[in-house]
Amino acid sequence: MATKIFIIEDEPSIIKLVQHNLEKEGFIVSSSLNGNEGLKELKKFQPHLLLLDWMLPDLSGIDICKSIRRESNLKNLPIIMLTAKGESEDKIKGLNSGADDYITKPFSFNEVLARINALLRRSEPNTVADNLEYEDLKLDRIEKRVYRGEKHIDLGPTEFRLLEFFLVNPKRVYTRDQILENVWPNNINVESRTIDVHIRRLRQAINIGGKKELIRTVRSSGYSLI
Amino acid sequence: MATKIFIIEDEPSIIKLVQHNLEKEGFIVSSSLNGNEGLKELKKFQPHLLLLDWMLPDLSGIDICKSIRRESNLKNLPIIMLTAKGESEDKIKGLNSGADDYITKPFSFNEVLARINALLRRSEPNTVADNLEYEDLKLDRIEKRVYRGEKHIDLGPTEFRLLEFFLVNPKRVYTRDQILENVWPNNINVESRTIDVHIRRLRQAINIGGKKELIRTVRSSGYSLI
DNA sequence: TAAGTATGTTACAGTTTTGTTAAAAATTAA
DNA sequence: TTAATTTTTAACAAAACTGTAACATACTTA
Numbered sequence: 168m169a170t171k172i173f174i175i176e177d178e179p180s181i182i183k184l185v186q187h188n189l190e191k192e193g194f195i196v197s198s199s200l201n202g203n204e205g206l207k208e209l210k211k212f213q214p215h216l217l218l219l220d221w222m223l224p225d226l227s228g229i230d231i232c233k234s235i236r237r238e239s240n241l242k243n244l245p246i247i248m249l250t251a252k253g254e255s256e257d258k259i260k261g262l263n264s265g266a267d268d269y270i271t272k273p274f275s276f277n278e279v280l281a282r283i284n285a286l287l288r289r290s291e292p293n294t295v296a297d298n299l300e301y302e303d304l305k306l307d308r309i310e311k312r313v314y315r316g317e318k319h320i321d322l323g324p325t326e327f328r329l330l331e332f333f334l335v336n337p338k339r340v341y342t343r344d345q346i347l348e349n350v351w352p353n354n355i356n357v358e359s360r361t362i363d364v365h366i367r368r369l370r371q372a373i374n375i376g377g378k379k380e381l382i383r384t385v386r387s388s389g390y391s392l393i
Numbered sequence: 394m395a396t397k398i399f400i401i402e403d404e405p406s407i408i409k410l411v412q413h414n415l416e417k418e419g420f421i422v423s424s425s426l427n428g429n430e431g432l433k434e435l436k437k438f439q440p441h442l443l444l445l446d447w448m449l450p451d452l453s454g455i456d457i458c459k460s461i462r463r464e465s466n467l468k469n470l471p472i473i474m475l476t477a478k479g480e481s482e483d484k485i486k487g488l489n490s491g492a493d494d495y496i497t498k499p500f501s502f503n504e505v506l507a508r509i510n511a512l513l514r515r516s517e518p519n520t521v522a523d524n525l526e527y528e529d530l531k532l533d534r535i536e537k538r539v540y541r542g543e544k545h546i547d548l549g550p551t552e553f554r555l556l557e558f559f560l561v562n563p564k565r566v567y568t569r570d571q572i573l574e575n576v577w578p579n580n581i582n583v584e585s586r587t588i589d590v591h592i593r594r595l596r597q598a599i600n601i602g603g604k605k606e607l608i609r610t611v612r613s614s615g616y617s618l619i
Numbered sequence: 620t621a622a623g624t625a626t627g628t629t630a631c632a633g634t635t636t637t638g639t640t641a642a643a644a645a646t647t648a649a
Numbered sequence: 650t651t652a653a654t655t656t657t658t659a660a661c662a663a664a665a666c667t668g669t670a671a672c673a674t675a676c677t678t679a
Contacts, residue, residue, distance in 0.1 A: 267512075647653080
């Protein structure tokens with residue numbers, strides 16, 4: 168899924184510059200020229216990251232930031248503050264109000280891009296890389312395909328998500344609860360044993376032609392990708 | 394557990410300033426004055442965050458950054474670059490090498506603190522390896538694996554918890570009651586002799602190939618990890 | 620030294636956890 | 650709609666782990 172970015176900034180020239188370039192980079196971008204309206208649209212748009220100007224005609228960036236951090240479903244939204252204020256005091260105020268990063272004007276687009284990527288990499292590993300690899304296993308998120316070496320592997324949707332999840336942190340052991348939470352759609356209730364069945368199917372699919380087993384069972388803990 | 398921060402920076406005055414103030418904030422801080430040594434100590438110290446200088450006498454901060462991102466158990470270590478280079482180009486290079494944030498000198502301590510907190514807030518708890526080591530014994534809590542030297546050791550769940558418990562305070566002697574209380578699930582009742590059997594199993598597992606005995610019996614008291 | 624106490628070792632039965640299969644239920648595609 | 654695919658559950662099999670008892674060995678002390 169493409170990454171969505173929302174911009175709240177009152178200077179049209181900046182919006183134009185940033186929005187255009189971000190779209191060229193493959194992001195889906197939406198923006199607003201003022202605070203109150205921006206806050207509303209933001210909730211509809213559900214972005215993966217917010218670029219937020221400090222000085223706005225109505226609400227201040229700080230207020231927006233605080234307001235966002237109070238909303239339970241936006242609590243973790245990565246926020247980059249965008250502002251002319253370069254004083255150290257201001258940076259601290261900005262960061263403490265809940266922003267994750269802070270860029271002072273004037274800035275180059277490349278700096279914005281680098282910080283966006285750094286922040287996205289941190290906040291949600293799966294929004295960045297298009298494909299994941301481990302040993303001779305390759306998963307392409309765009310094509311939704313999996314390969315073991317040269318061989319193409321057909322996976323059902325759940326097995327695909329399961330493998331995708333494991334590939335983000337290979338070697339790490341996950342409990343069944345963690346797997347459920349991350350691989351299954353929210354608020355769904357399935358038996359934890361259901362996972363075992365999907366693990367089995369995934370194993371069967373990726374262990375082709377006598378190749379090495381790639382999923383490790385850790386008794387009383389869970390599973391890991393080797 | 395307190396948050397551990399590691400600093401690699403060649404200017405003693407900066408180390409002193411930052412380290413002292415961070416400790417006042419309740420962090421556990423360790424530091425190194427150069428790259429190669431720092432990288433080694435870092436792996437032992439297992440910090441939750443790294444403050445990394447760009448310009449170092451031997452390795453550059455960029456190289457250290459890249460090297461860290463290649464280590465599977467340090468992949469998610471939050472890194473803040475600390476440097477005199479303020480040019481936009483450099484920032485991009487720094488962030489793209491895998492750093493999560495970037496502070497230019499001169500900085501105020503409060504700005505460093507604000508950025509540290511912003512980054513820690515963002516980073517997923519538990520992604521940083523809380524590994525335990527003693528002599529050539531290594532226990533990885535994330536991967537749930539144990540190594541003696543290079544050799545991988547397979548342990549059952551109880552033996553794993555037992556070793557984990559001993560590794561927190563090596564050399565300390567624990568009574569069977571203390572072991573029961575800390576290693577066994579609450580409200581379970583097992584004979585104290587059961588511990589002896591698990592100790593034996595653990596011993597057998599970790600004393601591979603004529604290596605030195607690591608568990609000491611203290612008659613009429615209990616056991617300790619040497 | 621011998622008796623008494625503490626620990627080492629082993630085997631095994633019972634328990635828990637995981638693997639595997641098949642069929643019912645749900646979802647998606649035609 | 651029906652057909653095809655996918656997901657979930659349940660049931661049983663297999664494997665791994667646990668606790669205990671029983672005996673062996675080592676240490677302590679009278």
